[in-house]
Amino acid sequence: MLLxxxxxxxxxxxxxxxxxxxxxxxxHGYEWNCRLVTLFHGILAVCITAYIGYVDGPWxxxxxxxxxxxxxxxxxxxxxxxxxxxxxxxxxxxxxxLVMLAHHTVSMLGxxxxxxxxxxxxxxxxxxxxxxxxxxxxxxxxxxxxTGRYDSRLGDLVDVLFVLLFVxxxxxxxxxxLYCELxxxxxxxxxxxxxxxxxxxxxxxMVDIGRFAIRKSRAKYKHWMSCRHxxxxxxxxxxxxx
Numbered sequence: 001m002l003l004x005x006x007x008x009x010x011x012x013x014x015x016x017x018x019x020x021x022x023x024x025x026x027x028h029g030y031e032w033n034c035r036l037v038t039l040f041h042g043i044l045a046v047c048i049t050a051y052i053g054y055v056d057g058p059w060x061x062x063x064x065x066x067x068x069x070x071x072x073x074x075x076x077x078x079x080x081x082x083x084x085x086x087x088x089x090x091x092x093x094x095x096x097x098l099v100m101l102a103h104h105t106v107s108m109l110g111x112x113x114x115x116x117x118x119x120x121x122x123x124x125x126x127x128x129x130x131x132x133x134x135x136x137x138x139x140x141x142x143x144x145x146x147t148g149r150y151d152s153r154l155g156d157l158v159d160v161l162f163v164l165l166f167v168x169x170x171x172x173x174x175x176x177x178l179y180c181e182l183x184x185x186x187x188x189x190x191x192x193x194x195x196x197x198x199x200x201x202x203x204x205x206m207v208d209i210g211r212f213a214i215r216k217s218r219a220k221y222k223h224w225m226s227c228r229h230x231x232x233x234x235x236x237x238x239x240x241x242x
Contacts, residue, residue, distance in 0.1 A: 010081025042135030065186025072121030
């Protein structure tokens with residue numbers, strides 16, 4: 001009962017923030033304001049879970065399956081309220097595909113499972129950190145597109161940082177985290193299954209990101225060769241395709 005009430009309060013908070021942004025920022029569309037909420041949640045979640053992992057403890061790689069702490073519960077309930085809001089928004093406006101909806105669904109089920117079992121909160125917070133740490137860059141990329149500044153050195157930098165951070169956190173560190181989870185005797189089997197599901201989803205995203213990186217690299221290379229062939233220095237410095 002307390003979990004339902006807490007989640008409802010957090011959900012109401014995210015909805016209220018979105019409504020406030022839509023009212024104060026009415027010159028922009030619904031998705032613009034929703035992404036501002038997403039950006040705020042990403043930064044908040046990263047800050048809280050980073051403090052949990054690096055300061056409050058325990059260390060998720062060595063102590064998986066331990067009992068949830070009050071701070072871990074708070075972080076997970078806040079994010080559960082956000083995922084409920086964002087899931088409803090995405091379904092209503094039909095802005096996301098099945099993979100992102102599956103990611104939201106697995107995230108919510110994982111949080112609910114962790115809260116109901118009252119253990120493995122440290123792993124869930126670590127997964128939340130790894131999932132949300134790339135979020136600010138993803139939103140920055142979208143806002144750059146909307147403002148016409150994506151085809152620039154700044155846009156290239158955001159893309160490179162996003163890919164590097166995604167590979168490092170979701171694939172390399174996430175794989176190590178999953179390994180520690182699977183070999184530990186403490187976490188329950190259902191928690192381990194949830195970890196495997198989240199990691200597999202990361203690889204699905206990784207395949208899409210890899211295809212995007214290859215396409216963009218080829219386009220940049222062709223553009224660079226074309227500018228070089230013409231001897232157009234301004235074209236080379238701009239980096240934007242004709």
